[in-house]
Amino acid sequence: MKNFALKGDIIYTPEPGKFRCHEDSYLVCGDGKVKGIWRELPERFSGIRVEDYSGKLIFPGLCDLHIHAPQYSFRGIGMDMELLPWLETYTFPEESKYGDLEYAKKAYEIFTEDLRRSATSRVNVFATIHREAAVLLMDLLEKAGICGFAGKVCMDRNCPDDYREEDARTSAEETRKWYETVKDRTMMRPILTPRFLPSCSDELMEQLGKFQRETGLYVQSHLSENPEEVEWVKELAPWSENYGDAYDRFGLFGGTAKTVMAHCVYSGKKERALMKARGVYAAHCPQSNLNLSSGIAPVRTMLEEGLHVGLGTDMAGGASLSMLRVMTDAVQVSKMYWRYLDKKKKPLSAPEAFYLGTKGGGSFFGQVGSFEEGYEFDAVVLNDASLGTALDLQMDQRMERAMYLSGTEEITAKYVGGRKIFERL
């Protein structure tokens, strides 16, 4: 892959607190990685192809740490329940359909095409329990140019007969078979995906833990999302100190098993300490936590304690696929956290939320989410000219506005790993 450059108004957050802005500059890509940013193109790059996006914002591709692809069909409806009845009523019936590959193809094509046109470049995706549909989803995501991790879901208890793997052995075997099919992929890589503790028997968890140690697979699941769920886990795993510890007993909570856990709304001090000790990522999903009446995660506290925190849509707990929207949701709920739960916890700022949605969560994928030298060349071009104003704005203000106001139509182009995967003509 040859060198090339994007020209425009380049903005990113190497640190959480502040946007770094390079107006009317060149962002150079070499072999899929960021080479640097220059106001004038250095002589050694003279003659390289320049894509001219002058006047447009260029920022790192966004990292969605938690999406359920099969739930995309019912996004924006069924907002009248909390987590557990919502799973029974809306989610399991829909996910059970993905045994039909034709339906899976129809639904996943809609999802992947919308994702391609979004500002998201890297994802952690849940499929369903169906092995073939999970492979199909990975095919379609790769075809769309998206990188990250996808998992066949494992679940063998507390779910309907028509949407449950027969037993722990079957679930583990199907997971092995799926892994063998996809283990050599480099764009969408496999990730071990026990749905959440209530759906997985101890025996299944043991087998998955063993399989993790054999393969070194990363892990994704859910943690402390809803009060009733947390209570249920206490009943199901009375031997555990907390929900996180229940995963940890099976070796599925960070350490050598790099792990991301969605939500962490009710993660207490001990659970957070374990997350920190094990390097577990929290995928903060504020829009989902609003829609399912879950609550507000203690994000400021997690940041103060030095935990890894990124953002997720949690489609279809979250209705919108836009990670720009999720950033502003994170800011908004942090203000309610401050107002009603703890006045010592300062709300998130716009650049802090931007950091979480780029470099913060991006590190789960490697050198991702920044324009520092050596980072994966993931870049989004956004045309904010349609967001009219009588003011002359600074670049950081334009970026904040783009977070609050832009829809899909402002996304002009997207590059992932140096490859252009979308351009609005």
Next chain:
Amino acid sequence: MKNFALKGDIIYTPEPGKFRCHEDSYLVCGDGKVKGIWRELPERFSGIRVEDYSGKLIFPGLCDLHIHAPQYSFRGIGMDMELLPWLETYTFPEESKYGDLEYAKKAYEIFTEDLRRSATSRVNVFATIHREAAVLLMDLLEKAGICGFAGKVCMDRNCPDDYREEDARTSAEETRKWYETVKDRTMMRPILTPRFLPSCSDELMEQLGKFQRETGLYVQSHLSENPEEVEWVKELAPWSENYGDAYDRFGLFGGTAKTVMAHCVYSGKKERALMKARGVYAAHCPQSNLNLSSGIAPVRTMLEEGLHVGLGTDMAGGASLSMLRVMTDAVQVSKMYWRYLDKKKKPLSAPEAFYLGTKGGGSFFGQVGSFEEGYEFDAVVLNDASLGTALDLQMDQRMERAMYLSGTEEITAKYVGGRKIFERL
């Protein structure tokens, strides 16, 4: 104005709890009013013009009970403060510019054009203290086809020297002059607009009360938005029982002075009882209340107590001009109210929020916000085909999705008072 009909999937909420759906039907307009809805066009309407929007949603124009037009320029930025410092830092400096009619024209043209393309048909708008710019804003809104109320802002204390009316007499006189210019308008009608109690001296309030009794003007202002503001009002009006009562002492709180008050986040039992007794409308602005860290208004309580409640963007406390978005914000914050403030207060449902944004707030403007016979013919056509899904959805589900997911580009056409004011070609 002749009869005509719109054909499509017609949906509205004559009552709060449930959508009423008429699939593939005709919505007939006569003399700017709704005549009715029919599956087949009755013989007496045979031969009338039919606008064919088959397959698209048709719902009542949305009613934004609270917008600050001059703040549109800085929407989506400056989200790092609470109300009072936010006013000093961002709002007053921007509003002070509207003494320059050229700047006002440039900024208001952007605002009114975006409003024309939105799903909003009726508005209550704050201008600035500048009489001529307020008239210009009304001109531009009428040219854009929007109906409702607009007010020259009155303020003579606790604001910067370059953005304050000289004294109570000057403010009242300017208001009289402005009223004389615009009193005969039928689309954008004048409304008395004391900014909020802290900005208006007792003398000014007295003069405005007197002027209201002479003219019968409606009134718009702010109420109990932020804890520091509420405390400040206690200091400024120690003779009042509560913030609402402070307005009431001057005759500017409902009764014969039909009144809408924005926010009411901290309206206690007595204040709400006074609102109910006086028929005062609450303009619930959930997005603004999030952005300015204000809090969550007790909307369920207000509805139980029989208060008039509508929705507002509170541009630019709210960043988005979309009233569909505000409806979903209202649902989301009501869930946090339930979770953290009062488990007895059931969250709002989608059709309840839709009702508030249409018929609930619409009654401030007259027979507005429904498709019942005799209502103003305000109708929005929305093409939800771009919101892909593998499912076959019911109409009420499509409407809920449109609330959560649609941006400006899904708005296909808009009618206000029987007049087509926007169509996407």
